[in-house]
Amino acid sequence: MPAPDTEPENYSIDQMMERLKSRSNGGADGETELVVREDGSKVYRVRKRKRRSHQPKKELEKRARRMRFIQVVIAVALVALLGIAFLGSLIYLNSSSYQKSIIDRIRTWTGAEAKIADFRANPISIGAGSLELSWPEGSALQYLKIGGLEGDLHISSLFSGIWTGSEITSVHGGTLVLAMPSGAAPALSGREGDCPFQFRYRIPKFNILFGGAESPAARITGTEASLVVLDKPATKSNLQLEGGQVSIPHWGQFGLDFASLQIEGGGVRLGNMRLLPPDKRTGEIFIGNSSASPVDLSGKANHYELRVTDIPLSLLTGPGFGAWITGEVSSLPDGPPGSLSFSAGEGAGLSLKVPFRALPSAEIPTAAGLPMFKLIAEGLRDPWYAKPRFDMEARGVVVRDHTVVRLEDLKLEGRGYIALTGSLAVHADGRMEGMIDVGLPEAELNDAGFAYRRTFHRHERGMAWALVRISGTRSQPQDNLASLLEASSTGHSPKETSDLEEEFLNLTTPPGR
DSSP, X not given: OOOOOSSOSOOOHHHHHHHHHHHHTOOOTTOEEEEEXXXXXXXXXXXXXXXXXXXXXXXXXXXXXXXXXXXXXXXXXXXXXXXXXXXXXXXXXXXXXXXXXXXXXXXXXXXXXXXXXXXXXXXXXXXXXXXXXXXXXXXXXXXXXXXXXXXXXXXXXXXXXXXXXXXXXXXXXXXXXXXXXXXXXXXXXXXXXXXXXXXXXXXXXXXXXXXXXXXXXXEEEEEEEEEEEOSTTOSEXXXXXXXXXXXXXXXXXXXXXXXXXXXXXXXXXXXXXXXXXXXXXXXXXXEEOTTOOOOOOSSOEEEEEEEEESEEHHHHHOTTSOSSEEOEEEEOTTSOOEEEEEEOSTXXXXXXXXXXXXXTTSOOOEEOOXXXXXXXXXXXXXXXXXXXXXXXXXXXXXXXXSSEEEEEEEEEEETTTEEEEEEEXXXXXXXXXXXXXXXXXXXXXXXXXXXXXXXXXXXXXXXXXXXXXXXXXXXXXXXXXXXXXXXXHTTOOOHHHHHHHHHHHHHXXXXXX
């Protein structure tokens, strides 16, 4: 039989109120409660909380823990994969097969045989102990060596097959040798698409030898070279040189301020160049290429514009001219520029032609060394003439090549004291020759001896003139003023004077007059 129901089916109002009151004041979960049954018996009942089957807060916490665990696993896996990839790429980039592929690319894009020592690379940088490039005889580029290469590398280069980065620089500098090509220029085959090396190249302490390594015709030393590739296929690039020295045999040494070279279509074109005096005090020599003509290395002459500003005249005349005239000169501000020409190959040489004048702000030209200045100082009893200063006017034209240096159309004037016109030349073997028309104030000659008045017998513009022949060598210059004075003292007009005047007129009178 079924067990008797322990709970009554009907409650009185008082019992119902009591039960509600006990529930509202119910104890915490797990506490006991005294219950009086209908039959009067009493029992203790344990209050239990009804548990819900769906708890959102607990599920969110469980899900968050699961996601954090997954994230940690993924992060660890990525780090491991990156480490494996880095190690694998490091091994691959430094393998002999990869280095060979790099050398093959260099050969394809430069046309030179390449040697790389101590090559090293990783996904973010590259480097090498040295790089050597040797071109065939048909190229004007002969040899290049760069030491201590370092550069950054974009990690995307591993996937694109093209090295990209901001800059590759050289720690130990380098040397480039240019020479006269023999034979046809080498053909660059296999160059398709973009150049596989997209960088800016910078080389401090860079040297350039023009005309071979044994006896170069010119040197640029200690400059900082920057090569910027102007397009991705590397058909155009710009080479900039800053600082350093330019040395040319028999021409002297100059400071290099700046030079720009354009490399395009297998040729080289000079943009412009600024040279400085060796002491770098003031002044500059500017070489321009307004015709934008490429450098011709076949033996033909290359022509450029030349302007000078506040430089010593000795820089234009060179160390072989001597020091009988000194001072600072500039190109004519309102006149045509000078010209500079050079040729390569057999008969290589450099020549220039520069009209010049001394500006009032520059160092005033002075003359000394010629015996006639001492004779004039003695004859006029004025020591100023031993070393005259040309503060009124000093102009002329410097013409120079490897065989001779000339001062043409020379016009020198010291205010109220002396005037010189004519031309003078010093040959490569040291011989001097020229003719100078010397003018002295007529009033000064009145107190001079008979020989001086008779020698300076032509009178123009308040000056008395005599034509003097220059001879001797640059170390011991000579003139014939003493012989003219001696001949005049005998009372006879020397025949040499008339011959000199005729020769002087022939040289200074333009053809057709």
